[in-house]
Amino acid sequence: MLIITRISRILSNFQNLVALFAGACIIVSLIGILSLPLVFEGNQLYPKSQLDPASGLYPYNRGGVPFGTTEVICQYPENSPYAGYVTTYLTPLSLYLAENTLYLGTTIVAHPGGIIDEILYNTRGADTVVETSILFTAFAIASYLYRRREGE
């Protein structure tokens, strides 16, 4: 049998798919380990220097004044003239959790309003929109599959 026939026979069976992908991941990871050390660039555009473990919003607390201007490095300063680290727009429940517990940062998607209370850099707003869309798409699939039984 030709080798290409044999390979295509293995590829055509979707049961082998996970093993194939895992193998590819292992090979690329090995190449990655062999190419170490990778040098960490100290001059980060989004530094994590203001972490405060005592804050209820840890590790998402960015500080800054809502609607105010805070000095911040950004890639395209001309696009965000009012840029700044901003922790803002908490719903009353989230505000209560943030003020009274230390866990809001880790339960950001686990309580009502948490998803839209995403706390991020002012300059990276589109990220928040797409992340939320991923979650809502997943919820839409799950709820459709769950409720489909009712129609039968």
Next chain:
Amino acid sequence: MLDIGGDNLFVLEFGDILHYYTPYTATLFLVALIFTGLVIASRPEKQVDIAFGGDAYYAKETTLSEMRFRRFMAIACGLATMGAMGSGDLFNFTLFASLVGIANIGIVAAVKSRHVLDAAYEYGIVAMVATLPLFGGAALILATTGTLSIPALAAGGFAVPLVGKAFLALGVIGEGMAPFYAAKAEMFRAPGAPYVIMCSLSSLLIFLRVVEIVITI
């Protein structure tokens, strides 16, 4: 910088996140846009199986609610593909790619057919695991260069690690199953033509886009 996309035709700015359209990405964007329009406008196919050598045949019915859900998922997949085509930010691109992956699963999740769901399950495992190399690649590039903007990385002056690019490509391959269509071919046997083809088209487009990104940065 190896410029394969051509000059910028149009740049859309969301703070630090740019969406830029070169002749290459604009073409891909238009393909996704046209196909999304087709998905919205067209009605699903009705598969008919004929028993060979006789007069018997049976038609596969797609219920209205299933059709509507799959159309919704196909449109979501088209929007995610359009977003991934223009995105000028690595992290944003990875988000759009994973949205394409999850919408692909949604398109076939509504089908009540055993072999289709078997294939979708295998594909779903790969799509879930693929987020690790996908976001890992973007994180590696951010850590070693300090920026995520594709135009800034393309302008030069950064040593983008090869393994970061490899992880990025591997992640997109896993999300879209781009070169290996084994599970997808099985998924296409689901009735409802324009929607299942969206799975294939979106993964082809995000694969073409990640090739451009990997060569450019």
